[in-house]
Amino acid sequence: TSYRSTMEDPWQKAYDFAVTVARKAGEVIRKAGESEIKVSTKSSTVDLVTKTDERVEKIIIGSLKEEFGEGTHCFIGEESVAKGEPCILTHKPTWIIDPVDGTTNFVHGFPFVAVSIAFAVNKQLEFGVIYSCLEDKMYKARNGKGAYCDDELIQVSDVKDINKSIIISEHGTDRSPEKVKKIFSTMQKILCIPVHGLRGSGTAATNMCLVATGAVEAFFEIGIHCWDIAAGAVIVKEAGGVLLDVDGGPFDLMSRRMVSANNEVIARRIIKEIEIFSAERDDAPIQKK
Numbered sequence: 001t002s003y004r005s006t007m008e009d010p011w012q013k014a015y016d017f018a019v020t021v022a023r024k025a026g027e028v029i030r031k032a033g034e035s036e037i038k039v040s041t042k043s044s045t046v047d048l049v050t051k052t053d054e055r056v057e058k059i060i061i062g063s064l065k066e067e068f069g070e071g072t073h074c075f076i077g078e079e080s081v082a083k084g085e086p087c088i089l090t091h092k093p094t095w096i097i098d099p100v101d102g103t104t105n106f107v108h109g110f111p112f113v114a115v116s117i118a119f120a121v122n123k124q125l126e127f128g129v130i131y132s133c134l135e136d137k138m139y140k141a142r143n144g145k146g147a148y149c150d151d152e153l154i155q156v157s158d159v160k161d162i163n164k165s166i167i168i169s170e171h172g173t174d175r176s177p178e179k180v181k182k183i184f185s186t187m188q189k190i191l192c193i194p195v196h197g198l199r200g201s202g203t204a205a206t207n208m209c210l211v212a213t214g215a216v217e218a219f220f221e222i223g224i225h226c227w228d229i230a231a232g233a234v235i236v237k238e239a240g241g242v243l244l245d246v247d248g249g250p251f252d253l254m255s256r257r258m259v260s261a262n263n264e265v266i267a268r269r270i271i272k273e274i275e276i277f278s279a280e281r282d283d284a285p286i287q288k289k
């Protein structure tokens with residue numbers, strides 16, 4: 001019976017629903033990109049936000065609340081947190097949402113923009129859905145059940161030789177000279193290992209899908225947020241990849257930093273070159289004004 005299957009697989013319905021909502025959200029973003037986009041800024045003059053980010057987050061969270069009930073599920077959404085909602089992962093079923101990952105791309109018409117929806121229970125990520133809406137590619141993965149792009153199983157690359165790899169990194173939105181210097185110093189060292197190439201799509205979510213499909217060997221960044229990487233973390237892991245902290249320790253979703261790679265050999269080789277700088281944790285206590 002459906003009751004029994006629900007009991008055996010309690011989050012399948014949520015997973016399927018997330019895919020539907022992500023597709024719907026992506027359609028809204030695609031349409032919005034066809035007309036004029038009004039841009040505001042957040043943490044810095046290059047940290048962009050648009051009405052579409054806010055509208056799409058409302059659509060996603062609204063649909064999820066309607067389906068799963070307000071009190072029982074928690075929500076961490078990029079634009080809700082920007083407006084002062086808490087960003088703390090508890091044991092409760094929690095949705096982690098980036099309505100528009102790659103807002104700068106969206107504003108400029110650079111063709112990589114993604115909707116990222118992840119779901120965690122007991123602080124463990126259960127599934128992740130990333131809809132790369134301009135390419136019309138639906139990436140998804142459930143814990144223990146493999147990773148897919150448009151219903152085809154995906155796998156990380158089997159390259160172990162760093163000299164034969166492509167690595168992705170991003171610059172983020174903090175442009176303080178000391179941090180930018182470390183970012184470029186790291187990139188220079190990696191480029192000169194040498195690797196085949198350095199890339200960046202402008203969205204962390206899409207970057208992680210590129211690791212998952214084997215198009216690149218690794219993606220790392222300091223300064224990202226949990227909503228940029230939560231869905232991607234499940235997709236990379238289920239595609240056979242690994243996640244680590246930039247210091248080689250275990251991956252921590254709220255730490256604002258991460259290395260995702262096809263295997264541990266590549267991950268640890270990259271980690272050797274990373275110049276770490278500080279980024280305040282996503283779950284740091286909000287400072288009283």
Ligand SMILES: O=P([O-])([O-])O[C@@H]1[C@H](O)[C@H](O)[C@@H](O)[C@H](O)[C@H]1O
Pocket residue numbers: 078098100101102103104170171172173201202203204205221223224225228
């Ligand atoms: O602001 P947003 O476009 O949702 O997310 C950004 C993108 O993922 C970008 O690739 C990464 O470099 C930034 O750190 C993120 O903030």
Ligand SMILES: [Mg+2]
Pocket residue numbers: 078098100101102204227228
């Ligand atoms: Mg983002």
